[in-house]
Amino acid sequence: MNEPRPLVAMIHAVPTGARIAQEAFAREFPQATVWNLLDDRLLDDARDAGGLTDALRRRMLRLIEHVMDGGAQGLLLTCSSYGEVVDTARARWDVPVLKSDEAMFSAALAGPYRRMAVVASTAPAVPAALAQLEALVPTVRPDRPVDIVTALSEEAATAGDPGATARHLADALHAAGGSDADVVLLAQYSLTPARDALAALVGVPVLDGAGAAAQELRGLLVPAPAPGEGQAATAAAVTR
Incomplete structure (x- = not known):
């Protein structure tokens, strides 16, 4: 049945x-x-x-x-x-x-990660993602500190393939001082195809909103x- x-x-x-x-x-x-x-x-x-x-x-x-x-x-x-x-x-x-992206942010906050990086390819996505993430901290993670860094690469929005997108995001992450992040969160669904390539470049888990x-x-x-x-x-x- x-x-x-x-x-x-x-x-x-x-x-x-x-x-x-x-x-x-x-x-x-x-x-x-x-x-x-x-x-x-x-x-x-x-x-x-x-x-x-x-x-x-x-x-x-x-x-x-x-x-x-x-x-x-x-x-x-x-x-x-x-x-x-x-x-x-x-x-x-x-x-x-x-x-x-609510499920992605909740999963990240419930996990073992202390330093989180939020990456985006359009400027408006950064404050929107940051506001959602910070709003969840008191309920999902009230007793553990979290450090959040944001990185923006507008070049990633026009990259020709997921590998190029990942490289632009990794460069932006490095420039923003987020190379030591424990996890990377994609602030836009459009960045999802670059998830695996970005994870390989930065060596930490990369989470996407749709999958979560x-x-x-x-x-x-x-x-x-x-x-x-x-x-x-x-x-x-x-x-x-």
């Missing part, structure tokens, strides 16, 4: 983020049925307005309501600019709703096997 596949919705603002998030879920949460919604004016309209307006918040909430009415059992907003709307959504719906979100939703939506259940199933298969 096939287990039901959890329906996970993702709301995207850019096609690149949508592709990377889908690849992450295929890798980390293949049990999910993924439902993608793309509104490619979300970022442009926010930029034109100078930030989120009440109208843009209502627009995002309508998109969230649409997937909730459609039976979504989990939701990921891949656009960090609309992360504040998640708090409103959580108060309205009893379904896991994640901000773009997929792992968290998998943990929330897929029941863990009961103690002994896996062994019992194996024994039954052997005796048949």
Whole structure:
């Protein structure tokens, strides 16, 4: 008998983020049925307005309501600019709703890392990521110190391949004094293809938001096997 596949919705603002998030879920949460919604004016309209307006918040909430009415059992907003709307959504719906990089930051803070580096290729991503990370410290890591360094490489945004992107990010990290970081956090989904190459260059773990979100939703939506259940199933298969 096939287990039901959890329906996970993702709301995207850019096609690149949508592709990377889908690849992450295929890798980390293949049990999910993924439902993608793309509104490619979300970022442009926010930029034109100078930030989120009440109208843009209502627009995002309508998109969230649409997937909730459609039976979504989990939701990921891949656009960090609309992360504040998640708090409103959580108060309205009893379904896991994640901000773009929230799971990554929580995983990093829960880990053994003391010095963390946040890397980005666009300037607005740096303060947005830093604000999210610092906001989680009191709840996830109240009793252990954490040192955060940020690095920006705008050259990485136009690099021709993941290897070149990784080299630009590594150079920026070195210039920012973050070469001794224990972990590197990618502030944008668009940097995910360079994750493995960057890890090889810097010699420490590199975490990405989409992969961490997929792992968290998998943990929330897929029941863990009961103690002994896996062994019992194996024994039954052997005796048949």
